[in-house]
Amino acid sequence: MRDLIRSPRLRALALPAALVAVGFVGRYAVPWPVLRAVLVAPAVLWVPGHCVVGALxxxxxxxxxxxxxxxxxSIIVTIAAALVSxxxxxxxxxxxxxxxxSLGSLLLAAPRAPAPAATPRETVRALGFGTAFGAGALAVAALVAGLVHVLPSQQQPGYLAFSFGGDFADVxxxxxAQAGGMLDIPVSVTGSGQDLSGLTVSxxxxxxxxxxxxPVPVLIDAxxxxxxxxxxxxATACISRYSFTLQHDATSLRLLDLYVTSSSSAGCHV
Incomplete structure (x- = not known):
C-alpha cells in the first residue's frame, strides 16, 4: 500500500484527477452558478495544459x-477539441x-521518467498547496456570491407583442371573404413591463x-x-391589404397586415 501511495504515476495523477472529479461534481450536482463556475474552472483551465506540460x-x-x-x-487544447468537434x-x-x-488529458499525466519518492517536506508542501487552493477557491466563491447579491442587477427590458388571434393566428x-360582408378579426396584445391601458387598434x-x-379599444382580461x-x-377587390395599427393616443406601436381577396374573377384566384 505504501508503494502504491508513493507511485510516481499515482502522484502525478492525484491532483489533476481530483480537480477533474471536483469539476464534474460542480457541473452536474451544484445548483448555484457561481460556486459551479469556481469548481469547474481549475479542471478546465489548468488540468489539460498541466498534463501536456508533463507529457512533453x-x-x-x-x-x-x-x-x-x-x-x-489548456485554452489551446480546448479550442483544438472544439474545432475537431x-x-x-x-x-x-x-x-x-x-x-x-480534461478527463481525457489525464492519460498524459504520467511522468516521462520515474520520479524519486516524495520526501516528508515535499508531502507537507503538497498538502499545503492543496489546502491553500481549496481555501482560495472557497474565498473566491464567497466573494463572487456576495457581489452578485450586493451589486444592482440589470433590469430586463419589457416587450410588447401584437398578433392575430383565433383562426387568423395561422393564416x-x-x-x-365575401364582398360586402364583414370579417371579425381577433387580435391580442401581450406585454411584460408595459402598461396596456389606453391602447387602441385602427x-x-x-x-x-x-x-x-x-379605433377599437383594447380590453384587458384577468x-x-x-x-x-x-x-x-x-370591399370588392382582387387583393386588399388591411393594416392593423396598435397605438396609444396618436403614437403607433405595432403593425399587422392582412391580405384579403373578395373577387371571384379567374385572375384573382390565389
Missing part, C-alpha cells in the same frame, strides 16, 4: 512559468466538452383610412393581457 517534459524548463504555460496550453459533428457542446477534454396567405385599407370606422375584436367591412 517541459515542467523543469518552464520553472515558475509552468502554471501560466499550463493555462495557455465542429468538423466531425457540426456543433460544439460547450457545456460539457471542456470537462471531457398561411391570402384570406378569402385599420386602414391599402394605406388609406376606412370610412365610418373608429391575466393582464389585452384583446380586441375588429369588425372589418370587405
Amino acid at each position: 517534459g517541459l515542467r523543469a524548463a518552464a520553472g515558475r512559468w509552468s502554471a501560466p504555460l499550463a493555462v495557455l496550453l 465542429y468538423a466531425g459533428f457540426g456543433y460544439v457542446p460547450l457545456g460539457t466538452m471542456p470537462l471531457w477534454v 398561411p396567405g391570402v384570406v378569402r 385599420v386602414a385599407r391599402d394605406g388609406k383610412p376606412i370610412a365610418n370606422t373608429d 391575466s393582464g393581457q389585452g384583446y380586441a375584436h375588429v369588425q372589418l367591412p370587405i
